[in-house]
Amino acid sequence: MRVVICGGGVIGACTAYFLSRRGIDVIVVERTEVAAAASGKAGGFLALDWCAGSPLDALARRSFALHAALPGEIAGNWGYRRMTAYSGYVVAERDARRHVRADLDWLCDGVIIASRLGTTATTAIVHPRAFTTAMMNAAQGHGTELRLGRITGIVRRADGSSVGGVEVDGGVIEADAVVVAMGPWSLVAAGWMVLPAVFGRRSPSLVYDTGKDVPADALFLEYQEDSGAVVTVEVFPRADGSTHITAFSDEAPLPLDPAAVTPDSGAIDRLQAISERLSPMFRADRIIARQACFRPVTQDGLPLIGKVPRSEGAYVASGHNVWGILNAPATGEALAELIVDGVTRSTDLAPFDPIRLRSLDPSLLRSG
Template sequence: MRVAILGAGVIGSAIAYYLALRGIGALIIERTGVACAASGKSGGFLARDWCRGQAQEALAEFSFDLHTDLAAGFGDAYGYRRVDTFAAATSERRARAPRAGGAPAAWMDGTYALQQLGDTNSTAQLHPARFTETLLDAACDQGARLHKGTVEEIVTQAGKVSAVMVDGKRIAVDRVVVAMGPWSVLAAQWLPLPAVYGLKGYSIVLRPTAPLPAHALFLDHEDEAGETHAPELITRADGDVYVCGFSDTAALPLSPADVSVDDQACDRLAEMAAGVSSRLQGASVVARQACYRPICEDAMPLIGAIPDTEGAYVATGHNCWGMLNAPGTGYAVAELITQADTTVPMVSALGPARLGTLRFA
């Protein structure tokens, strides 16, 4: 079976990995670079039960458990660790005062109203780019191949997938998986697919002089003008601290290489982080970045066979939980591809049929 996976973000890489475990060496076609987009710039935060009550609940719980198994198998390749997770408030309108209470998060000395949201049973964290690369490398060790190029068309013949056009060249395939994150919307030109949008967000990576405990922090931040923001701050196993926050309505550029970074937004994130902890004041900023997360109309992932087109599948729309849900998505898509006529219960409510099809004029 000749399978092409379009996009080498965390979703495409996870699908390649689980296909390889079933003896199928897929061709992964990537335009810009492995984990060059959201999959390399996300927080890498994982929570087992934060999707309760949503259509992705079973996928999230299954994925969280697969993450545990994967980390046990890959060792410390991508800094996976369990974390304690907190919510807290910060304000630019209040005088900074040391927070009483000390442990368990004494280093967050600029915050107030600290609450624990999760512990090491239910929350974890990993380095997103290294995780994506690890899955893809493992897939390639077992027969998958990475092909650098831009997908320009999916070709069908008599209702079946027959080829993909990549940089003007035809590559014959029997199965295709659209996993181009927010750029999956391009595939709606060739196949009956629902709309996928991209929401831009900024993040920075800080390097403090001494490592901080294994914590994730979800903030309610009030700025000088009284506006509120919801930045997130995650300490990593390598000692760095990831901070993300502001979103932006800027349109998705055609190429991931053209995503622009707003220095002002990144400076604001660094200021906010310095307000959280005196241990982050003076930390060097080692990355300033921006990326787009893929979102469907109902904010749930889009995973399953594409209607009316034999051999075509989609896996995108993972919104703010793509790192969490990548293993379950990879597992489910591999199952759908290799077991014809099967259904995978944890993704059966996430298929394209639930949403209207986008039509290009």
């Protein structure tokens, strides 16, 4: 059996790993490079039980367990480590309490910790680019082939209802099954088959070289800007000595080429000004990346994972929103079971069945 995976982000890499471990012949086709998009630019934060009470709970718990087990199973160092997570707020400049000493000694005065959200039993982090690359390398170790190329369509068998391969740069790769895992670019695939829309929401992020100066404390802080707007700033110190900071998002148009994603300079300036209020560690000369990425979002906020309606042999795994790095391992594991065995055992994918959402009309997308 040959499976072609469209997209070399964290979802494509994890799906390739779990399929190839079952002895399946896998080809991953990636347009730019592995982890070129959100999977290389995310924070990498993981939480065991933050999806409790939502349909994502089982997927998140299984993924959290797989993240803990994978460092013992495959080669590479992607900085997996347990951490503590806190919520809090930053006192406004005009407020006299801005001189109140911070609860954590690496933060500026006026940064108040309100509660502990997670402990080393429930929260952790990976370096997302290194994790995605390690999963792809492990898949390649099991025989997966990685091809650089742009997928431009699917090929249907003579009966019209089943999929027989993909079109890549003018050629065809034949396959028994095709997995669409192109993050927000999965929208393009809705022109090839009956698929609900996946949109992209852009967020800026800054990465600082903080070495060993910042401990393993993830922060979720409310910050009131001069305009009066309150934003949540997320701070993720990683094991490689980099600290990732992100906040807010916008609805910028998604460039067709993933390599053309750039941050809005105003958003980066705003984020830099906020970061400087948080800790003396976040000085401008410590910035090592100013970037943006689009997280893939669906109409109901839940991912699409499962069979594509009315296209035998086609599967989708996209729309993982803010939890794609966390939920990639259990997505790949369960999707591999669905493709190879026809049923899932590890995680129930029913809540993510694409059939729950209205699909786009492919002819509208084809006509532009």
